[in-house]
Amino acid sequence: MSCYISLRERLEYSERINRSLFVVNGVHCETENKCKYFIQEINDRYPDASHNCWAYSVDNKVTRKNYSDAGEPSGTAGRHIFGSIEALELKNIVVVVTRYFGGIKLGIRGLIDAYGGVTSRGLENAKKARFCPGIVVTITMNYSSWDTFNRIFKEGSDYNKRNITYSDKVNVSIAVKVRMLNKIKEFAVKRNIKYSLENEVTFVEPIP
Incomplete structure (x- = not known):
């Protein structure tokens, strides 16, 4: 939708x-x-x-x-x-x-x-708002890929960060709008990065 x-x-x-x-x-x-x-x-x-x-x-x-x-x-x-x-x-x-x-x-x-x-x-x-369907995606990647990810995708407009842990790799859980999902998948597949799709969410953007 x-x-x-x-x-x-x-x-x-x-x-x-x-x-x-x-x-x-x-x-x-x-x-x-x-x-x-x-x-x-x-x-x-x-x-x-x-x-x-x-x-x-x-x-x-x-x-x-x-x-x-x-x-x-x-x-x-x-x-x-x-x-x-x-x-x-x-x-x-x-x-x-x-x-x-x-x-x-x-x-x-x-x-x-x-x-x-x-x-x-x-x-x-x-008072009205724009409601956009989204999904939570969990991704595990190295630090170089994480830097590249943040150059391509902008937090706040393309995704919202929900949880992140740092170890030898970066494990991040993000909420993305459905329209951005294919781009996130392409990024992961191209770099052989593991990801999983979690629960559905809704983005609510107030209309002035």
């Missing part, structure tokens, strides 16, 4: 539209089950709400997308929450929009504009 953009902090945003209160809650989630748990959390948090409409998009090896109008007229809420997520090209995210009815009916067009608009404004103002 390539890099993607999602929420880096929990989203909480609210607006009043024609006396109805709309509360937007959202989080980064990497599995469908976590998205469903969050939806239930919001349902429990606002048990007296008129509606808790939601949408999620999960793209983690298997793509899962879903949305619900949660009692609002069909096609007026969930699909437009989801549309706001897609318009900003966000992935691995769940958004729940809670509505407290204020006594004025908004009508079909009004509901569509309200749910889509409040979601868009909430997401646009939310």
Whole structure:
């Protein structure tokens, strides 16, 4: 999976539209089950709400997308929450929009504009990050190769050092982005250096 953009902090945003209160809650989630748990959390948090409409998009090896109008007229809420997520090209995210009815009916067009608009404004103002898949690689090499490695690859941009020990050789454990993995492998194979692939990790790069 390539890099993607999602929420880096929990989203909480609210607006009043024609006396109805709309509360937007959202989080980064990497599995469908976590998205469903969050939806239930919001349902429990606002048990007296008129509606808790939601949408999620999960793209983690298997793509899962879903949305619900949660009692609002069909096609007026969930699909437009989801549309706001897609318009900003966000992935691995769940958004729940809670509505407290204020006594004025908004009508079909009004509901569509309200749910889509409040979601868009909430997401646009939310703190986001770029998430990039990575993997931990353990490499054992001589000191000359380690010097060469550090001339070719830059710590902080190409890899993050996790652990290193020095003896007759250098044994280093590094986290690398998946897009850099083939270059690391080529470096090792060319110099007959032993390496092993360990656990998967995620690089999180805040977006200003």
